[in-house]
Amino acid sequence: MVYTPFYFLLFVFHFPFHTFAQNNIAVGSTLTATDSTKPWLSPSGDFTFGFSQIEGKNQFLLCIWYANINERTIVWHANTTSPVPQGSTLRLDADFGLILRDPQGNRLWVTDGFVDKVAYGFLNDTGKFVLSRNDSEVLWDTFAHPTDTLLPTQEMEIGTMLISQRSEANFSLGRFYLRMPDNGNLVLSSKMVPTNSDYDADYYNSQTSDPSNSTNSGYKVIFSEKGSVSILKRNNATQELTPQSVSSVTENYLRLTLNFDGVLTLYRYPKGSAGNLSWIPLWSQPDNICTKITGDKGSGACGYNSVCSIDSNQRPSCNCPRGYSLFDPSDQYGNCKPNYVQTCEEPRKGSSEELFSLIEITDTDWPLSDFEQINPSNKDDCRTACLNDCLCAVAIFRSNSCWKKKFPLSNGRIDTSLDATAFLKVGKGDAPPLTPDPWREFPERKKDQGNLIIAGSTLLGSSVFVNVLLLTALLYGFFFIYKKKIKAFSPNNLSNLQYFSYQCLAEATNQFEQEIGRGAFGIVYKGEMPVGWGNIVAVKKLLDRVAHDTDKEFKTEVNVIGQTHHKNLVRLLGYCDEGQHRLLVYEYMKNGTLATFLFNDLKPCWRQRTKIALGIAHGLTYLHEECSTQIIHCDIKPQNILLDDYYTARISDFGLAKLLMMNQSRTNTYIRGTIGYFAPEWFRNNQVTVKVDVYSFGKLLMEIIACRRSLQGEEICAANIVALADWFIHCFQEKRMVLLVEDDAEALNDMEKLERFVMTAIWCIQEEPSSRPTMRKVSRMLEGTVEVHVPPVPYPLTSITSHASLE
Missing domain, CATH: 4.10.860 (DNA Excision Repair, Uvrb; Chain A)
Known part of the structure; x- marks a missing residue:
């Protein structure tokens, strides 16, 4: 027993030191994108954070991967638009977290969404990279910002999603998404690249939504530390997705990945394995993606004119049919094109029998491209009907019926249950080439x-x-x-916007049937664009007085709006300028306005509200300082802030105020804005600047904090009611800010941020424009990267004798 302390000390120093201390990464640490730079390791050495070189290219990806597997498997990556050039650098900064820059110093990517200073970074043994404060509180982590993979102990809440890669070697955004909408279902869906607009149908649904009892609906996906994947419901019940007999995480690496081909798969890889093993699939959804994608928009699991078949691992294989070839030979999952020219234009050099032949294929179908059905029919009649029809690309014969289909052929698949015959038209090898008439378009x-x-x-x-x-x-x-x-032939073309005819938009909106909003600039209708766009849009029909008889100015301003691009702005897709009809076509935001979100019986959580406020601030900063032409919004209010699928704030109606004022005098008699959000200079003969937006944002920020309107309609003429701004100032002076959020426990536990947001709002509504901060400074004040000093009282308060009614 005398030697026990000695053996204990020997054990301690022999045991790996990382079990007793974290490998913290200090502020100021850097990584450089070269093949010789050592990455940052997790304590166990299982995971690596750094730059991974793209095979065969002088480009790098900032990512996290498994350190002990010969096959480079990436589980998270930054800068999802493209790899970065050699010589790019990553720096851990106290104010901004991780900052990625190219060799010229241009910022490519940065972490965001936190307000305190970063003390250190750390890659833990679960594969999560975190940024922490001095007290070890996590400010930002990769688990909360996943790409296409979940790891054990990781959760995915409503509003978070996985997005597939474009291809096996291309890490840009693909067209398949795993997400959990508000209804609690976990769904797989495809989207249109590059606009990322939803197609109609989900091809996998967890069935965890319960409209009759919301507490029985799904709330988040949990990848447990034991290796199973389940959905946690709001009543704390769980629904298992994967089998109970999942491999042990102590003996295997596990990952849940949305593959580039749209199949969600749970994989395992034995730890400590020698040799070149491959990942072993344990569970996947859907069981057959070729047949599960059934929406009438999009190409299906494979590209247009392609055929999908399923392999033994339930993964799709895509092939061009005989007589077709890939548009892009490097993309097997892309679109196919026929190796012949088919046109209904005359003259045709030869008959159909001389130019084309039909290949007979069994168990193959393109179910969504029909343009004519012949019933009854037989095989010979079906064959002849397609051969002699210049529009027919393929005919499907089944059950005494013939379906003729035209280009592009979508959702092609092999299905042995069809009992069908396909007659695919191809060009004859000796057929003379068809030369398109060069004058046909003009x-x-x-x-x-x-x-x-x-x-x-x-x-x-x-x-x-x-x-x-x-x-x-x-x-x-x-x-x-x-x-x-x-x-x-291009009368209304603007550089980067789609031009629509009035008839097209009338048809898309079903003759402007469904109104979804209206305001000072016009009425907004919901519309569905024709096949090829594959998305729902919002069509704003401008008022007659908007830029009336100013065609050149209208196009100039619309072009300026169309050149804006920011994640916190609603994107303008196109326009119509036809006679008296002037319309704008925007992205459709299905979660509606911020007003609807804030002012209802169920108060949104504090974290969501602060994220929305930051998003609006960033969007206004872009409009004021970062886009090519400065844009003053002039009407910031909750009705003009829309929420996308993931409740990201998107500013709408920016740039339209200038259109409305083109033929108006810039005097105090013409006020742009909404009662309750007016800046004082609107009532004076002062020049309007970006500071009017700062003022309106201050009023809006107060509404976001308190979830109360700046001024209710019935309060406008009520002298004994205190406006929201007066109440804010009074509560701040009396140090009773808890009254502003009432019983919001999350906000009350975050008093430092609450005080910072309240002071920022009061700074924004200062009487003199010069006293208000810029929106860039407002953003930094909200983030906590600059100190917020105590603001002065912006103007004499109205009567506060009835403030108790608001308490």
Whole structure:
């Protein structure tokens, strides 16, 4: 027993030190994107954080991967738009967390969403990288910002999602999503790249929504430390997704990944394995993605004109049918094109029998491309009907019926249960090539030039001098007509916006049937664009007085709006400028306005509200300082803040105030804005600046904090009611800010942030514009990266004798 302390000390020093201390990464630490830079390791050495070189390229990805597996398996990555060049750097900064810059110093990516200073970073043994304060409280972590993979101990709440990669070697955003909407179902869906607009149907649904009892609905996905994946319901019940007999996490690495082909798979890899093993699939959904994607928009599991088949691991394989080839030979899952030219335009050099043949294929179908059904029919009639129809790409014969289908062919799949025969049209090998008529797109130009050529031929028989004069006139006429025709084919084209005809938008909105909002600029209708767009849109029909008779100015301002691009702005997709009709086509935000979100019986959580406030501040900063042309919104209010699928704040109606004021005098008689959000300078002969938006944001921030309107409609004329701003100032002066959030436990436990938000709001509503901070400074005040000093009282308070009614 005498030697016990000695053996104990020997054991302690022999045991790996990382079991007793974290490998903290100090502020100021950097990594450089080179093949020789050592990455940051987790204590056990299982996970690595750093730059991984893209195979065969001089580019790198900032990511987390397994350190002890020969096959490089990435479980998280930053900068999801593209890899970064060699020489890029990552720095751990106290104010901003992780900052990724290219070799020229341009910022490519940064962590955000926290307000306290970072003390250190740490990659733990679960594969999670965290940024922490001095007291070890986590400010930001990769588990809360997943890419395409979940790891044991990780959770995915409502509003979080996994997005597949574009392809096995391309880490940009793909077209498959795993998400949990508000109804509590965990769903897999496909989206249109690059707009990321939802297609109609989900191809997997966990069935964890209960409309009759919301407490029985799903709340979050939990990947337990034991390795099972389940859905936690609001009543604390769980629904298991994976089998109970999941492999042990102590003996295996486990990951749940949404693969680039849309299949969600749980994998295991034995720890300590020698040799080049592969990941072993344990569970996946859906069981057959080829047949489970059934929506009438999009290409299906594979590209257009392709055929999907399922392998033994329930993963799709995509192949072009005979007579077709890939548009992009490097993308097996992409679109296919026919190796022949099929056109209904004359002249055709040969009959259909001479130009085309039909290949007979069994158990293959493209179910969503029908344009005609022949019933009854037989095989021979079906074959002949497709061969002689210039629109027919393939015909499917089944149950004495013939379905003719046209390009593009979507949702192609092999299905042995069909009992069907497909007749696929292909070009004959000896068929002469079909040359498209070069004048077909511009028939008027062909006619005009043809007439000029005939005239020129006649004139050449006259004297040389006359011919020279007339030839000069001929050339002038040619270029005049050419310029006129070219202009006629793009009359309203703006550089980066889609032009829509009025008829197209009328059809998309079902003759403007479903109104979803209205305001000072016009009425908004819900619309569904034609096939090819595959998305729901919001169509704003502008009032007649908006930029009336100012065609050039209208297009200029719409072009400015169309050039904006920020995650906290509603994106303008297109426009219509046809006679008296002027319409704007926007992204559709299905979660409605911030007003609806804030002012209802169920108060949103404090974390959501502060995130929304930051998002609005960032969006306004972009409009004021970062976009190519400065934009003053002039009407910031909760009705003009929309919420996307994941409750991210998106500012709408920016830039429209200038359109409305084009033919108006800039005097105090013409006020833009809404009662309760007016800046004082609107009532004076002062020039309007970006500070009017700062003032309105201050009023809006108060509403976000308290979940109460700045001024109720019935309060406008009620002298004995205290406005929300007065109440805020009074509560701040009396140090009774708890009254502003009432019984909101989350906010009450975050008093430092609450005080910072309240003081920022009061700074924003200062009487003099020069006393208000810029929106960039407001953003930093809210984030806590700059100190917020005690604000002065912005103006004499109205009567506070009835403030108790608001308490």
